[in-house]
Amino acid sequence: MRLHGLGVAIGLLAASAAVPAAAGATLPKLGTELPATSVSGLSSGAYMAGQIEIAHSKDIVGAGIVAGGPFACAESPLASAFPYWPTAVAQNGTQALLRCMKTTMGTPDPDRLVTRAKELAEKGEIDPLSALARHNVYLYSGDNDATVTRPVVKAAKRFYDLAGVPASNVTFVTGDGGHAFITEEGGAACGVSEPPYVSDCDYDQARAILGWIYGPLEPSSDAAQGAFVVFDQENFSDAGDGFAGEGVVYVPASCRTAPGCRVHVSLHGCGQSREKIGDTFIRDSGFARIADTNRIVMLFPQISASAYNPEGCWDWWGYTGLDFLGKDAAQINAIWSMVEHLAKQE
Numbered sequence: 001m002r003l004h005g006l007g008v009a010i011g012l013l014a015a016s017a018a019v020p021a022a023a024g025a026t027l028p029k030l031g032t033e034l035p036a037t038s039v040s041g042l043s044s045g046a047y048m049a050g051q052i053e054i055a056h057s058k059d060i061v062g063a064g065i066v067a068g069g070p071f072a073c074a075e076s077p078l079a080s081a082f083p084y085w086p087t088a089v090a091q092n093g094t095q096a097l098l099r100c101m102k103t104t105m106g107t108p109d110p111d112r113l114v115t116r117a118k119e120l121a122e123k124g125e126i127d128p129l130s131a132l133a134r135h136n137v138y139l140y141s142g143d144n145d146a147t148v149t150r151p152v153v154k155a156a157k158r159f160y161d162l163a164g165v166p167a168s169n170v171t172f173v174t175g176d177g178g179h180a181f182i183t184e185e186g187g188a189a190c191g192v193s194e195p196p197y198v199s200d201c202d203y204d205q206a207r208a209i210l211g212w213i214y215g216p217l218e219p220s221s222d223a224a225q226g227a228f229v230v231f232d233q234e235n236f237s238d239a240g241d242g243f244a245g246e247g248v249v250y251v252p253a254s255c256r257t258a259p260g261c262r263v264h265v266s267l268h269g270c271g272q273s274r275e276k277i278g279d280t281f282i283r284d285s286g287f288a289r290i291a292d293t294n295r296i297v298m299l300f301p302q303i304s305a306s307a308y309n310p311e312g313c314w315d316w317w318g319y320t321g322l323d324f325l326g327k328d329a330a331q332i333n334a335i336w337s338m339v340e341h342l343a344k345q346e
Contacts, residue, residue, distance in 0.1 A: 027231040027249060027338060031259025031345040032297055038213045038264045040064030040138075042181045042197060043148060045267030047073070047100075047316035048331065050156070052265065053135070054117060054163075055327045056336055057127040062136035062213035066205065067145055067179055067269075069152040070159035072116045072325055073100040073108045074317040083322050092317040101148050108155040114162045125326030129163050137170045138212040140205065142177035144191045150174070171212055176201040181269075186284035196280040197272045206286035210264065210296065220289035226252040228282070233302065236341070237334040241320055244275055244304035244312075247338070248282055252292045261295040263342055265335060270313040273302050297342060301335050 037060050041049035046068025053063040054071045074096035079088035098105040120126045137160050141153040157172050175182070178193030182205040187198030211217050229249045237243040255261035264287070272281050282288075282300050291298045305312040308319055320330040327333065 025229055025231050027235070027247075027341050028229065028251065028256075029344040029346050030251065030255055030261060030297060030342050032255070032261050032263045032339075032342045034263075034340065034343040035059045036061055036262040037339055038062045038064075038210075038262070039267070040066065040209050040264065041068065041267030041269070041314070042066045042272065043068060043179065043269035044313040044316055045269050045272075046148075048267050048314035048335075049265070051316065051325055051329070052332055052335060054129075054132075055126040055325070055329075055332050057129070057131035057135065061134065062138070064138040064140075064209035064213065065153070065156055066140045066181060066209075067142065067148040067153065068139075068156060069100045069148065070108050070110055070113050070156040071163075072113050073152075073155075075116065075325070079318070079322065085318070085322055088322055089318045096317045100152060103149060103151050107151045108159075110155050110158040110162055113159055117163060120326055125323075125328070127327075132160070132164050133166065135160075135165050135169060136213045137165055138173065138209050139171065140173045140175070140182070140208075142179065142182070143174060144176075144178040145193065147179035147193060173208070175203060177203075179269075181205060181281065181285055183284060183286055186286070187280070195271055196277040196284075197269050198281055198284050204286055207290055210287075210290055210294070213264075214262070214294070214296075217290060218293040220286070221292040222289070224250070224288040225292050226250055226255070226288065228279075228288070233334070233338075236337045238330070241330040241334055242303050242306065242309060242315060243331075243334060244273065244302040246274070247302045248274070248279075248300040249342070250282075250288045250291055250298035250300070252295060252297070254295055255297050259345060261297050263297045263299055263339055264291070265299045265301065265339065267301065267314060268303075268312075270311040273304070273312040275302070275304055276312060299335075299338060299342065301338065303331075 076095040079091040180199040184204040190201035
């Protein structure tokens with residue numbers, strides 16, 4: 001997968017039984033439990049998941065980071081010293097490739113990144129780091145992942161340790177697979193690091209993530225019984241924020257009839273959006289069948305490819321603007337607005 005920022009080309013991470021609603025539907029108001037929200041993602045989605053988690057840590061209970069590194073990893077010192085777009089985003093892009101995926105420039109520095117997070121918290125741009133003390137964090141590094149190398153994921157674990165997440169609340173899992181979301185059944189052969197970036201390695205990563213965050217889960221349904229609702233994302237984002245016109249939310253039947261369901265935000269990786277691979281990640285990840293029996297609404301926001309972001313990556317290096325880490329950052333704000341909308345009641 002490739003990330004492009006104004007001419008800077010860098011290599012980057014990059015049909016169900018339930019019937020989808022008609023395209024262009026409105027995101028429903030379901031009365032979900034906002035302070036029980038969780039988030040996960042692969043690759044650029046993993047970085048965005050960490051950014052959302054840190055920004056809104058008071059209302060989030062945990063995160064699943066699959067092939068991702070620590071918060072603010074791509075924000076380079078040169079870009080901080082000279083915050084002028086597009087030169088700063090080019091500096092960030094270089095750091096993203098050579099320190100936050102590969103480690104040519106050295107491994108990420110968790111101490112510096114925690115200091116940066118504290119600065120943002122003191123300014124009120126993110127929630128206080130003290131809220132992380134109750135989070136449960138799952139991290140995964142595939143044995144054959146050459147895109148985001150293991151030292152980078154280990155740096156994410158160290159970040160959480162320093163940021164105040166108890167060691168007993170963090171699990172660092174290694175296992176089969178390349179640069180992909182891992183499934184018990186479904187997707188490409190194990191070890192393949194190419195579209196759709198979903199690999200059958202006989203491991204139910206969706207259950208592992210949700211089980212670590214929320215505790216013991218009920219068995220999955222045999223087939224998805226709820227509804228995949230294709231909704232209009234333009235109600236939550238502005239032009240230039242990078243969002244596709246439509247996102248998807250999976251609503252279990254019980255969450256339609258009774259409020260209080262939890263929300264899990266699942267973020268695709270580069271080259272893994274509906275625009276690129278259709279509904280393969282949404283369908284084959286396994287999240288929907290777990291959601292059915294555990295009263296979890298699954299939100300699948302979508303990024304669109306563009307001239308400056310041809311693989312449809314989430315913004316973890318500043319292509320939407322250099323203030324990309326806080327609550328008011330374009331993509332974080334839009335996704336959180338979706339979460340807040342789900343928490344409303346008709």
